[in-house]
Structures are given as C-alpha cells and as structure tokens.
Amino acid sequence: MSKRKLPTQKGLSRRAFLKTTGAAVSAGVVSGAAAELLNAQSTAKNKVAGPGEVPITLRVNGETHNLNVEPRVxxxxxxxxxxxxxxxxxxCDRGTCGTCTVLVDxxxxxxxxxxxxxxxxxxxxxxxxxxxxxxxxxxxAAFVENDAQQCGFCTPGFVMACKAYLDRNPNPTEAQAKKALGGNLCRCGTYIGVRAAVLDAAARMKGGR
Amino acid sequence: MNVFEYANPTTTKEAAGLLAAQWGEAEILAGGTDLLSLMKNYVATPKRVVSLRGIKELSGITSSASGLRIGAMVTLQELHDHKAVHDDYHSLAHAAGSVPSPQIRNLGTVGGDLCQRPRCWYFRNGFGLLAKDEKGQPLVPAGDNRYHAIFGHPGGSPGAYYVHPSSLAPALITFGARVKVAGPKGEREIPLASFFATPKREGERENVLMPNEIVTEIILAAASKGMLTATYEVRQKEALDWPLATASVALRMSGDKVKSARIVLGHVAPVPWPAHEAEKLLAGQTITEDSAAKAGEAAVRGAKALSGNKYKVQLARVAVKRALLEAAAHGKEGMQHG
Structure with a gap:
C-alpha cells in the first residue's frame, strides 16, 4: 500500500486553508463553561479529555496515524x-445518505x-x-463495467457498503443486494447499475470471470 | 457542533458519576447515529459527552434458562444475528433487521434505539419536544403533521404530538421486557411498558430516566413454547427511513386458539401504544383473515387523526391485521417443519 502524502505547507491548499481557519475559530470558542463542569465533577477526571485538541491514534488502511483533534471532530x-x-x-453529515461509508472493524x-x-x-x-x-x-471494476455511477459522488460509499456486504455474503441474490445497499442513496438514480455491479463483483471476487 | 469534553469511562458506575444532575449538561454517546446529528443541529448542546464504548459490561447477549440479557451497547445487527433472538423472539429479530440501513444497524445500539430522541421535524428544528410557537400555542395541530401521532396526543391543546421512534420497543414490550438502569444511587429495574412517558412540560423527557441514569441492559423472560410473534412495518420506502406505523404481536396459543395476546403499535403515539381492546378480542379465537381484521379495527378504535395524518389510522389497522396473520403463518410453518 502506498503511503499517501499529507498536504505540505507550501502553496496552501483549500483543505489546508480550511484546517487553519477551523483551528483559529475553535480556539476562540473554547471557553470557561466546559472547564467549570470539569471542576464541579472531579471524579474520574482522568477519563475526561478536551474540549481542546487531544492526541489520538487512528488505524486507517493498515497504517497508524497520530493526530491532535478536538473531541467534536x-x-x-x-x-x-x-x-x-x-x-x-x-x-448529509447526518447518517442518512451513505456517501461517507467506511469499514470499521x-x-x-x-x-x-x-x-x-x-x-x-x-x-x-x-x-x-x-x-x-x-x-x-x-x-x-464491476461498478465501471456495469455503469453503476453517473456523477460518481455517491460511488465510494456504495463500493464500501458493497465490500462490507460481500465479505459477509459472497453469494447474494438481487433482492439481497438491494437490501444490502439500503443505507446508501444515489440521486442520479443508478440503482439498477449498482445492483448489477454487486452481483458482477461477487462473481469477480470468486474468480468467476 | 459546539465544543465539548469527552469522557471515556470503563464502568457503568464511573459513567453515571460523569453525567450531570440536569438535562442538557451532559449527553450519553452510544452508537452516535442520533446524538451527533442532534449536536450538529444544535438541538443538543452538551458540555460533556460520555462515551459508553469502553464499558465492557454493556456489551453482549447472554442466553440462559431464565431468559435473555441484552447489553445496552449490543448493536441492532448483533441483536438480529443472535441465534436465541432469531429462534425464540422472532418479532424482535425482525424489528432489528428491518432498520433499513446496514450502517445504522452496525452502529446503532439497543439502548440507543430506546433512548433516541423523536424524529418530529419541529423538535429537530429547535421548537422543543412540545413544539410551541412564541405564544405557547402548539405548532403541530395547525402545521404539517403527516407523520405525527394518532393516539395519546392532547387533540389541539398544547402537549406532545410526536411519535416515539423506537424500532425495538413494541416487540420488546410484547415479550414483557424489563430495563435495567444504573444511576448514582445504584441500579433499578423498570418494566419497559412503563419506561416511556409523555412529557407535559417543556424540559421533561420522553422516558422516566433521570439525567444521570444509564440504560444498562434489557431483560427478557424465557420465551414460552409455541408463542407466535411477528412485527409488521408499513414504510414509505425500502431504504433509510422510519416506518409510518408498525405493529408487534405475541400470541400465547392453546392448540390453534389464542390463549392471550399482546399487541403494541409503534410510530403512532408519543409512547409505544398497547392495543388492549384488540388483545381482549382475540382471547379464545383462532387467527383468521376475519378475526385479524376485527382486531385491527379494535386497535384503532379511539384514534384521533390530526389534519394531515388520517391515512395513518388505516396503516395502523392494516399493520395489526398483517402482523397477526404473519404470526399465525409462522405457527403453520412450525407445525409443518415439526
């Protein structure tokens, strides 16, 4: 797996710019209110982190990342x-569209x-x-082959939902494939292609073609 | 989302100590599928979030001769996949599995399903559980109430018009489930049927929990032999949505006759709604198209439709009828296989 490069400081990218401004805003918001609560309840204090940035460790795509984030991130x-x-x-950022689908354990x-x-x-x-x-x-590959995307914005979410499902059930029927992707929306309406892609992917992953 | 401090206790006792005595100060984070949305919309603005993820005692399902103990952090998918749940509490497994999104089933927990906040769009947009305008008049009766209550609301006066969003509660109540709750004063057990409450004043919640109490487990008595159960849900679409009306039924049988019935409707009232008249009507009856339809009629007697949700009365009626017929069909299948 190739190591992805993090954005460099040189030539501030849109993402890096957003990060910098976000940090500045949040620094202003951290007020005494939360700290007050901390003082009021000193029990199990050592189990409380934030509200400012705290160091965390994430395991993503087989790599370990140490980063500092506010608990609200x-x-x-x-x-x-x-x-x-x-x-x-x-x-949607509210758990109702599926575009942010990743696999957790x-x-x-x-x-x-x-x-x-x-x-x-x-x-x-x-x-x-x-x-x-x-x-x-x-x-x-099956998504490409079966025209399972139009604008493509929902596609990564669909692919990951499909991956999780096929890991569990490598031999789905079309009805099962439909139900398995019930957590993802495509506003272009490519569902027919997506369902075909799931069945095709199942065949590909078994070496059927 | 506002900033907050994050607590990561490892025991229930510790968690209860980290909560606040006032609502709104601290929130419990289980699966996150509801809480994070509420926080992003500033409907919930806690100073502290207490994650239950590190508490081992809240996970797992234990099956024994006395019944089933379901940890509050068990996910909907784990509940659906559990063999004892699948074999002996069919309507519950079905209810867990029919939450349409695998992602929600993998994250959402049993405790979270019972404690999630209502989906009422007035509540979600900051008008409070009782959804009042500046003059204290209720917004729902005069507003868009197509998904609101047809039972248990104050019929035009100020009060609660939302429907309880739990998917599992109706089925759990038909099994006589009990909830174990932990707080600063120790543990207590509550029948799930009396866990839910309808708030009378803004600031009250939709259940009897204190602000510093945590649901720790659900206790189910051993399933009685030959009990027939089903959950039927009426949905607008197959994906990612809440049902419009649901019915869970549990029938204790004597031969092909109903000895006693439990019927609970979901998504029709601020609390899971028991259909006692329909239950009484079925005692001593066989389940037929006719008796099931009559039970459906009895279940919606007394329904009070709002201006935009008359259709839900019909959906509730049909949900009861179909749940009964489905339960009876399981009985026939069982006999054929046996």
Missing part, C-alpha cells in the same frame, strides 16, 4: 481534513456518525485502502 472530518483521505464524501459504518476520538482502537478501511494505488478493486 467526527471520523469523517478527521479522514478528510487531517489525513487527506477524501474518498469518503461529506453530503470490517463492518460498514457512517464515518459522519462516529467521533474520531471514539474510533480509536478500531481498524478503519476507506476506499483509498481497498486496492493498491493505480489498481482497481474487483468491486470498483
């Missing part, structure tokens, strides 16, 4: 804005609905880790 924002893994998309999950700090100790797989750089995973 979601797994999705940590992946996209800190680790530059932008395959998981941020659309092998299971499909909405990265927008998990705190990064709560994702420590779990194995996270994003679409970037699905196949070596420059190669297509059989599921991705």
């Amino acid at each position: 979601t797994l999705l924002d940590a992946l996209r804005d800190r680790l530059d893994l932008t395959g998981a998309k941020k659309v 092998g299971k499909a999950a909405y990265a927008c609905s998990m705190l990064a700090i709560d994702a420590q100790g779990r194995e996270i797989l994003t679409i970037e880790g699905l196949a070596p750089e420059g190669e297509l995973h059989p599921i991705s």
Whole structure:
C-alpha cells in the first residue's frame, strides 16, 4: 500500500486553508463553561479529555496515524481534513445518505456518525485502502463495467457498503443486494447499475470471470 | 457542533458519576447515529459527552434458562444475528433487521434505539419536544403533521404530538421486557411498558430516566413454547427511513386458539401504544383473515387523526391485521417443519 502524502505547507491548499481557519475559530470558542463542569465533577477526571485538541491514534488502511483533534471532530472530518483521505464524501453529515461509508472493524459504518476520538482502537478501511494505488478493486471494476455511477459522488460509499456486504455474503441474490445497499442513496438514480455491479463483483471476487 | 469534553469511562458506575444532575449538561454517546446529528443541529448542546464504548459490561447477549440479557451497547445487527433472538423472539429479530440501513444497524445500539430522541421535524428544528410557537400555542395541530401521532396526543391543546421512534420497543414490550438502569444511587429495574412517558412540560423527557441514569441492559423472560410473534412495518420506502406505523404481536396459543395476546403499535403515539381492546378480542379465537381484521379495527378504535395524518389510522389497522396473520403463518410453518 502506498503511503499517501499529507498536504505540505507550501502553496496552501483549500483543505489546508480550511484546517487553519477551523483551528483559529475553535480556539476562540473554547471557553470557561466546559472547564467549570470539569471542576464541579472531579471524579474520574482522568477519563475526561478536551474540549481542546487531544492526541489520538487512528488505524486507517493498515497504517497508524497520530493526530491532535478536538473531541467534536467526527471520523469523517478527521479522514478528510487531517489525513487527506477524501474518498469518503461529506453530503448529509447526518447518517442518512451513505456517501461517507467506511469499514470499521470490517463492518460498514457512517464515518459522519462516529467521533474520531471514539474510533480509536478500531481498524478503519476507506476506499483509498481497498486496492493498491493505480489498481482497481474487483468491486470498483464491476461498478465501471456495469455503469453503476453517473456523477460518481455517491460511488465510494456504495463500493464500501458493497465490500462490507460481500465479505459477509459472497453469494447474494438481487433482492439481497438491494437490501444490502439500503443505507446508501444515489440521486442520479443508478440503482439498477449498482445492483448489477454487486452481483458482477461477487462473481469477480470468486474468480468467476 | 459546539465544543465539548469527552469522557471515556470503563464502568457503568464511573459513567453515571460523569453525567450531570440536569438535562442538557451532559449527553450519553452510544452508537452516535442520533446524538451527533442532534449536536450538529444544535438541538443538543452538551458540555460533556460520555462515551459508553469502553464499558465492557454493556456489551453482549447472554442466553440462559431464565431468559435473555441484552447489553445496552449490543448493536441492532448483533441483536438480529443472535441465534436465541432469531429462534425464540422472532418479532424482535425482525424489528432489528428491518432498520433499513446496514450502517445504522452496525452502529446503532439497543439502548440507543430506546433512548433516541423523536424524529418530529419541529423538535429537530429547535421548537422543543412540545413544539410551541412564541405564544405557547402548539405548532403541530395547525402545521404539517403527516407523520405525527394518532393516539395519546392532547387533540389541539398544547402537549406532545410526536411519535416515539423506537424500532425495538413494541416487540420488546410484547415479550414483557424489563430495563435495567444504573444511576448514582445504584441500579433499578423498570418494566419497559412503563419506561416511556409523555412529557407535559417543556424540559421533561420522553422516558422516566433521570439525567444521570444509564440504560444498562434489557431483560427478557424465557420465551414460552409455541408463542407466535411477528412485527409488521408499513414504510414509505425500502431504504433509510422510519416506518409510518408498525405493529408487534405475541400470541400465547392453546392448540390453534389464542390463549392471550399482546399487541403494541409503534410510530403512532408519543409512547409505544398497547392495543388492549384488540388483545381482549382475540382471547379464545383462532387467527383468521376475519378475526385479524376485527382486531385491527379494535386497535384503532379511539384514534384521533390530526389534519394531515388520517391515512395513518388505516396503516395502523392494516399493520395489526398483517402482523397477526404473519404470526399465525409462522405457527403453520412450525407445525409443518415439526
């Protein structure tokens, strides 16, 4: 697996710019209110972190990343804005569209609905880790072959949901494939292609073609 | 989302000590599928979030002769996949599995399903559980109430009009489930049927929990032999949505006659709604198209539709009928296989 480069300071990227401004804003917001609560309840104080940045360790695509985040940073924002893994998309950010789907300990999950700090100790797989750089995973290949995307924005989420499902059930029927992708939306309406891709991917992964 | 401090206790006792005595100060984080959305919308603005992920005692399902103990952090998928749940509490396994998104089933927990906040769009947009305008008048009766309650609401006066969003509660109540709760004063056990409450004043919640109490487990008595159960859900679409009306039924049988029935409706009232009239009607009956339809009629007697949700009365009626017929069909299958 190729090591992805983090954005450099030289030539501030849009993402890096957002990160810098975000940090400045949050520094202003951290007030005495939360600190007050901390003082009021001194029990189990050592188990309390934040509200400012705290060091966390994430396991993503087989690599260990040490980063500093506020407890309010979601797994999705940590992946996209800190680790530059932008395959998981941020659309509804409320656990109802599926574009942010990643695998957490092998299971499909909405990265927008998990705190990064709560994702420590779990194995996270994003679409970037699905196949070596420059190669297509059989599921991705099946999506291309079966015209399973139009604008493509929802595709990484669908591919990851499909991966989680085929790991569990390598021989799905079409009805099962439909149900398995019930957590992902495609506003272009490519569902027919997506279902065909799931069945095709299942065949490819068994070496059927 | 506002900033907050994050607590990561490893025991229930520790967790209870980290919560606050006032609502809103601290929030419990289980699966996160509801809480994080509420926080992003500033409906929940806690100063502290207490994650239950590190508490081992809250996980796992234990099956014994006396029944089933389901940890509050068990996910909907784990519940659905568990053999004893699948074999002996069919309607519960079905309810867990029919939450349409695998991602939600993998993250969402049993405790979270029971404690999630209502989906009422007035509540989600900051008008409070009782959804009042500046003059204290309720917004729901005069507003868009297509998904709101048809039972248990105050019929135009100020009060609660939302529907309880739990997927599991109706089925759990038909099995006589009990909830174990831990707080600063220790543990207590509550029948799930009396766990939910309808708030009368803004600031009250939709269950009897204190702000510093945590649901730790669900206790189910051993399934009685030959009990027939089913959950039927009416949905607008197959993906990612909440049902419009659901019915869970559990029938204790004597031969092909119903000895006693439990019927609980979901998504029709601020609490899971028991259909006692329908239950009584079925005692001593065989389940036929006719008796099931009559039970459906009885279940919606007394329904009070709002301006935009008359259709839900019909959906609830049909949900009861179909759940009964499905339960009876399981009985026939069972006999054929046996």
